[in-house]
Amino acid sequence: MYTDICEMLGIKYPIFQGAMAWISDAELVSAVSNAGGLGVLATGHLDGEGCRAEIRKIKEKTDKPFAVNVMLLSAFVDDIVKVICEEKVPVVTTGAGSPLKYMAQFKEAGVKVIPVVPSVAMAKKFVKDGADAVIAEGTESGGHVGKTTTMALVPQVVDAVDVPVIAAGGIADGRGMAAATMLGASGFQLGTRFLVAKECTVHEKYKEKILKAKDIDTTTTGQSTGHPVRVLRNKLARAFEALEKNNASQEELDALGRGALRRAVKDGDVDNGSVMSGQIAGLVSKEQTAKEMIEEMYNEYKEIMEKASSLIR
Numbered sequence: 001m002y003t004d005i006c007e008m009l010g011i012k013y014p015i016f017q018g019a020m021a022w023i024s025d026a027e028l029v030s031a032v033s034n035a036g037g038l039g040v041l042a043t044g045h046l047d048g049e050g051c052r053a054e055i056r057k058i059k060e061k062t063d064k065p066f067a068v069n070v071m072l073l074s075a076f077v078d079d080i081v082k083v084i085c086e087e088k089v090p091v092v093t094t095g096a097g098s099p100l101k102y103m104a105q106f107k108e109a110g111v112k113v114i115p116v117v118p119s120v121a122m123a124k125k126f127v128k129d130g131a132d133a134v135i136a137e138g139t140e141s142g143g144h145v146g147k148t149t150t151m152a153l154v155p156q157v158v159d160a161v162d163v164p165v166i167a168a169g170g171i172a173d174g175r176g177m178a179a180a181t182m183l184g185a186s187g188f189q190l191g192t193r194f195l196v197a198k199e200c201t202v203h204e205k206y207k208e209k210i211l212k213a214k215d216i217d218t219t220t221t222g223q224s225t226g227h228p229v230r231v232l233r234n235k236l237a238r239a240f241e242a243l244e245k246n247n248a249s250q251e252e253l254d255a256l257g258r259g260a261l262r263r264a265v266k267d268g269d270v271d272n273g274s275v276m277s278g279q280i281a282g283l284v285s286k287e288q289t290a291k292e293m294i295e296e297m298y299n300e301y302k303e304i305m306e307k308a309s310s311l312i313r
Contacts, residue, residue, distance in 0.1 A: 001298060005133060005164040005187040009091055009112065010065050012036030015177075015294055016135070016166055018191030019069030019093060020143065020276070021045045022265040023202050026054050028290070030061035031199035035291035040093055044071040045262070048079025055087045065090050067114070072097030085109035093135060096144070100129045116168070118146025118153070120160045127161045134161060135189055138169030142192055142278040145169075145220065145230050151183070158184030172280040174300020178308070181301075192278040197290045203268035206275060209234075213281035225253060232275040236260055 003014045015037035017024065021044035029039030041058065043051050051068065058066055068089050070080055073096040081102045084092060092099075092106060094115045099106070106113050107130060116135045117123040123134045136157040138150025146153075150169040158165045167180035168189035177188045194200060196207050209232055220228040221240035224247075231237050236256070243252055257274065264273025288296070 001301065003164070003186045005166065008132065008164065009038060011038050013294055013298060014166070014187030015297070016040060016067070016093075016168075016187060016189040017194045017290075018141070018168065018189050019043075019067075019095075020191055020195070021071075022262055023195065023200065024069070025201060026057035026061060028194065028197060028200045029054075029066050030058050031197065031290040032194065032294070033058075033062045033064040033066045035289075035294045036064075037290070037294050038065060038067055038091065040067040040069050042069050043076075043080050044069075044074060046080070047076040048083045051076075051080045052083045052087060055083070055089060059087075067091035067093055069093045069095065070099070070102075071095055072099065077102075081105060084111065098126065098129070099131070100126075103130045114166070117157065118148065120153075120156050123157045123161050123165075127163055131163065133164040133166060133186070135166040135168050136185075137189070138167075139230075140170030140279040141168055142218075142230050142276045142281075145228055150180070154180060154183040154185055170278060170280050172278075172283045174297045174302075174304055176280070177297060177301045178304040181305070192281050193284055193293060194290065195277070196284055196287045197293060198287055199290055202265050205268035205270045206264055207287065209270045209275050210277055210281050210284055211287070213277065213284070215279070215282035217281065218277055218279050222253065222257075224248075225250060229274070229276065230278065232270075232277045232281065234273075234275060235271040236274060 005014045013036045017032040019040040019042040021042045024042035029041050032039035091112045112132045114133045115126045116137050136154045138153050139145045154167045164186035166187040167185035172193040220230050222228045224244045260274035263269040264275045
């Protein structure tokens with residue numbers, strides 16, 4: 001299972017843990033990295049010194065490669081980039097904008113830059129700007145999403161760029177990884193599966209909501225704003241849908257959503273909080289350690305890939 005992204009980043013398995021604000025902290029990141037994947041610290045809810053503190057906690061817990069996700073719309077993005085370079089973080093993933101402004105800083109510090117992209121055009125632009133790889137994220141994923149499915153997006157991005165492509169969205173087991181491999185992906189990013197890792201510090205009620213989810217239980221709010229967010233259906237999601245149906249203003253929608261993710265993650269309010277989740281939640285049925293998850297997925301992947309050769313006569 002050793003791909004070009006493993007060689008580039010020095011990881012055992014080409015499995016990225018998705019960056020989830022308020023969720024992907026030092027505990028989860030270090031567990032995934034220690035298991036051979038790439039743990040990714042979320043910083044959307046942190047300032048510069050908060051980011052530094054989490055990075056140092058990660059370094060205490062693992063000597064393996066890890067990444068920091070930079071939300072480019074963050075009010076603290078300049079400070080976070082400075083901290084990443086000072087702390088010699090090996091890899092960054094980026095979202096919500098272009099990393100071009102910071103590319104020279106990252107390159108000078110020896111940081112690999114891997115943006116999340118929802119389209120071929122953005123993939124080509126970021127690679128031209130110096131990205132070392134890209135994460136092609138389909139609309140099946142949780143949180144902020146684009147419009148194109150993983151199945152359609154990944155092969156088109158693979159054909160368009162000459163760097164490794166990591167597939168994201170709708171992947172939670174070895175079958176999804178095998179399918180993404182056939183589309184040309186060099187690696188896989190998973191978020192929803194890692195929500196129920198034993199090392200994940202998300203509230204137990206959030207985990208229970210994921211474990212009980214069915215295939216049709218997600219919806220996307222914020223369609224009218226142009227920034228849709230995939231979540232599990234609950235009281236908050238229905239309130240968003242009602243406001244949007246009545247052509248509510250951006251201010252009303254912002255007020256409803258303010259603090260909603262933290263309420264779900266930290267307080268366990270899975271009715272009035274934003275329970276972000278991918279469409280694959282219905283396939284996530286048990287809590288395991290990150291190591292158990294990664295090894296189980298690898299074994300599934302290996303068995304599928306070995307059997308696949310028998311289909312050709």
